Amino acid sequence: MSQFDVLCIGNAIVDIIARCDEAFLVDNGIIKGAMNLIDAERAELLYSRMGPAIEASGGSAGNTAAGIASFGARAAYFGKVAKDHLGGVYAHDIRAQGVAFDSAPLDGGAPTARSMIFVTPDGERSMNTYLGASVELGPEDVEQDKVEAAKVTYFEGYLWDPPRAKEAIRLAAAQAHAAGREVAMTLSDPFCVDRYRGEFLELMRSGTVDIVFANESELKSLYETASFEAGLDAIRNDCRLAAVTRSEKGSIAVRGAETVEIAAAPVEAVVDTTGAGDLYAAGFLAGYTAGRGLADCGALGSLAAGLVIAQVGPRPRQNLRQEAEQAGLM
Amino acid sequence: MSQFDVLCIGNAIVDIIARCDEAFLVDNGIIKGAMNLIDAERAELLYSRMGPAIEASGGSAGNTAAGIASFGARAAYFGKVAKDHLGGVYAHDIRAQGVAFDSAPLDGGAPTARSMIFVTPDGERSMNTYLGASVELGPEDVEQDKVEAAKVTYFEGYLWDPPRAKEAIRLAAAQAHAAGREVAMTLSDPFCVDRYRGEFLELMRSGTVDIVFANESELKSLYETASFEAGLDAIRNDCRLAAVTRSEKGSIAVRGAETVEIAAAPVEAVVDTTGAGDLYAAGFLAGYTAGRGLADCGALGSLAAGLVIAQVGPRPRQNLRQEAEQAGLM
DSSP states (O other), rough: OOOOOOOOOOEEEEEEEEOHHHHHHTTTTTTTEEEEEHHHHHHHHHHHHHHHHHEOOOOHHHHHHHHHHHTTTOOEOOOBBSSSHHHHHHHHHHHHHEEEEEOOBOOOOOOEEEEEEEEEEEEEEEEEEGGGGGOOOGGGOEEEEHHHHHHEEEGGGGGGGGSSHHHHHHHHHHHHHHTTOOOEEEOHHHHHHHHHHHHHHHHHHHHHHHHHEEHHHHHHHHHTSSSSHHHHHHHHHHSEEEEEEOOGGGGGEEEETTEEEEEOOOSHHHOOOTTHHHHHHHHHHHHHHTOOOHHHHHHHHHHHHHTTTTSSSSSSOOOOHHHHHTTTTO | OEEEEEEEEEEOOEEEEEOOOOOHHHTTTTTSSSEEEEHHHHHHHHHHOOOSSSEEEHHHHHHHHHHHHTTTTTEEEEEEOOOSHHHHHHHHHHHTTEEEEOOOOBOOOSOEEEEEEEEOOOEEEEEEOOGGGGGGGOOGOOOOOHEEEEEEEEEEEEGSSSSSHHHHHHHHHHHHHHOOOOOEEEOOOOOHHHHHHHHHHHHHHHHHSEEEEEEEEHHHTTTTSSOHHHHHHHHHSSSSSEEEEEEEOOOOEEETTEEEEEOOOOOOOOOOTHOOOOOOOOOOHHHTTTOOOOHHHHHHHHHHHHHHTSSSSOOOOOOOOHHHTTTOOO
């Protein structure tokens, strides 16, 4: 028996979330719906212009780990925080969710990463991420025992932004495969895909990655196509399993010749889309590592994504296992 | 013309909010629905037992100031934070809301105050407050120009917990009255009332305080009575104007022989009651300083309280002026 269902690896980021109008994004040159990388100076400038905010632990793979644990599955996390207030908050929150988290914090140097997330009236989030200490994640942070003990090792495409995280991922993927485990990734963001298209395709085609999560715009960016169907055909051939989300249109999972369409969960009002893809992956992987079929995996993903977009913040406050049981999915 | 409608004075506190079940409160000796004062050691212990949390600027009078500004009225705030991360967050959030906040932060010594707020499934919040730097608020923090420029100076009963804040309040009240202004207070918490009953009654009966906000249990605690009506009769004689909230039963404002009953705003689901009383006071005072009648003041209070209890956190994310206009109240 594996000690962990899913090991997640990502940039450890605290979210600072505020609402804004559309004009604010334009006036400040923020690409809507995207993850905009910023430096310390711009972080200070944007914070000075930001409205009243709340702070919540985030980071794409961190949100996924928290979601997996909330489903009652066993999760671990690798990510680099600093020895500062936000780093303490980050470690508290992910451990309090039941996720095994033992990455050594960075002592001295950059502060814990933060992302200023502006949520427009339509619920869309636009992220402005200062990577801070998270860029120090490297191969020395790969805990081999946890990689070998996890059914799936899952990481963010965002990890291609810092300099040495990709070395950590290649090391972890090799360890996972040597132990007979699987490796999954999320494409993270269409602009991130654009920055690392060749490397992401190589990860998939070389078999370094078995399972890929993407949304529609990331898929189209990956294959530089305007056709969703063309993208789906391509990704079907490039990895063993792919799950592609399409917001209110639901999601599609493809595995070889198998294609499963999954409906989105009904949501009364979209408050804040932060974490939608992360929580879809959480539900999907919670189901997948429990040996469920693709339709069930997708339904669990839709459930979790539907809950997180109906609230402010990147991790649902509900117990996802209870929610899944009430919905008849577990 | 006054430069400010309301000057608010209170303990400057960042809220750390998590959900818990009823058993957690019992197991940890937390008085449900109350503000429990804790020291640094217990703060660390409770945090280690707390689930995943979000952080949001709070503090009773700080929430009221933010609410008043959100209604488009002009607010100022006195409160003591430390020169640390949370202090920076606190100052950012209240200024970003448009509140004038210039209290000098404490350099060295205790960290910024924080309150661990546990929200049970019924939406009730139980607070555990480590006062930290906020206890250093004293008469030297009273900015006389702001007191004189504010139509109403409003403060929390909670300020009787730290050692020298009451000196600041007596000084500010004298300055306010000398400038022809009014002074308001909230009774804050039934246990706080129990600690300082005599002093609170003296503030009212001496005319140091003109306007009192209370909820039903605070009113009963103040007069040591089980009868709401007896409490209402008593407070009518002890201050010029009182507004008493009764949760879903609405509120009652009394001024001399005048009595106005105000309905609660309809709320679909109570998510987190944190800030309910603070936001009621915000709406009431926004109306009062605009010269509105008691029924209108109460309706604005009910509106703001209804919005804040339907979300997590102590300050509504909506623009309260827009909400009031949509509701036909402004």
